[in-house]
């Protein structure tokens with residue numbers, strides 16, 4: 001049988017002439033060649049290529065979640081795509097070690113040629129943040145300028161468009177809100193669960209009160225924290241309270257979506273909930289990996305430029321440090337752990353519901 005396609009040449013397929021001709025050190029252009037600038041360029045380019053792949057994966061997951069109903073089969077694919085992103089993130093974090101073989105002194109040989117360019121202008125990084133769901137009002141501002149004003153017109157246009165689009169966070173929220181397993185005829189799951197969690201929080205209060213190693217001041221702080229946990233927990237049953245916390249920026253996920261995510265977390269071992277659980281877990285891990293990358297980057301930056309301002313004009317190390325916490329997107333998924341209870345204390349679900357959540361022939365086993 002004849003092969004219907006013409007032969008492919010490796011270097012042409014990969015367009016290596018373009019890729020390998022794309023390293024133009026400024027230090028050479030200005031007649032003061034600095035050996036390490038090649039490394040600096042290549043590491044950044046490799047990062048941008050991986051960012052492109054991450055965007056490709058996020059877009060595909062968004063496509064699966066954008067409709068009114070999500071095909072159950074696509075959740076498994078979504079999990080594997082997010083897991084692919086996580087593996088890329090590990091490479092990205094590890095890769096910072098390569099650029100750290102350049103010493104701060106070597107960096108100084110060409111750093112000034114780069115001003116005002118900076119990773120701050122990485123429009124692909126901004127696309128990732130926006131596609132995931134980082135809200136503009138949660139961004140750390142520096143010098144009172146909006147981050148997209150540091151970009152050229154074409155990139156700014158793309159970023160402004162991405163701010164208008166519905167993000168992965170919002171799609172996942174809608175998907176969770178549609179979860180059908182929240183109403184149970186003749187069985188008040190939430191009432192039973194509420195009592196168990198309230199007992200758990202009260203137990204913790206007793207442990208604080210009777211802990212002989214705590215000073216009065218520490219006790220007071222911990223009791224305040226304990227009261228806050230209870231207050232947040234009560235908001236799960238009180239839409240108005242939840243909305244208040246949402247307005248204050250303490251929580252972001254809607255109440256209905258939070259309850260669904262909690263139920264999925266609690267009953268993750270039920271066959272039908274297992275993939276949704278793995279999906280939520282993968283989202284949390286991806287969020288954690290972004291924060292890890294930010295932290296690794298900021299340590300590297302501190303080592304490289306100390307307390308100097310960045311080439312992009314920010315306060316450098318201290319600006320980047322604040323983004324680690326503030327630029328996280330899926331924090332609500334992490335906070336769910338506050339309300340988890342041991343499997344042994346989980347309210348038993350009615351048989352009819354367990355049947356719906358399980359595979360027909362599955363047997364109950366103790367985990």
Ligand code: HEM
Pocket residue numbers: 043044047048099107117118119120121122125297300301304305309310311312313314315316317319320323
């Ligand atoms: C010598 C190595 C590096 C130094 C000294 C450095 C320094 C900085 C500084 C100071 C900032 C804050 C903005 C500014 O004022 O410039 C920044 C932001 C950033 N850098 Fe780097 N960086 C380095 C390597 C990298 C690499 C390899 C990447 C990979 C793409 C990268 C990606 C970013 C990104 C995405 C931001 C924006 C972070 C945000 O605003 O949340 N940087 N960098």
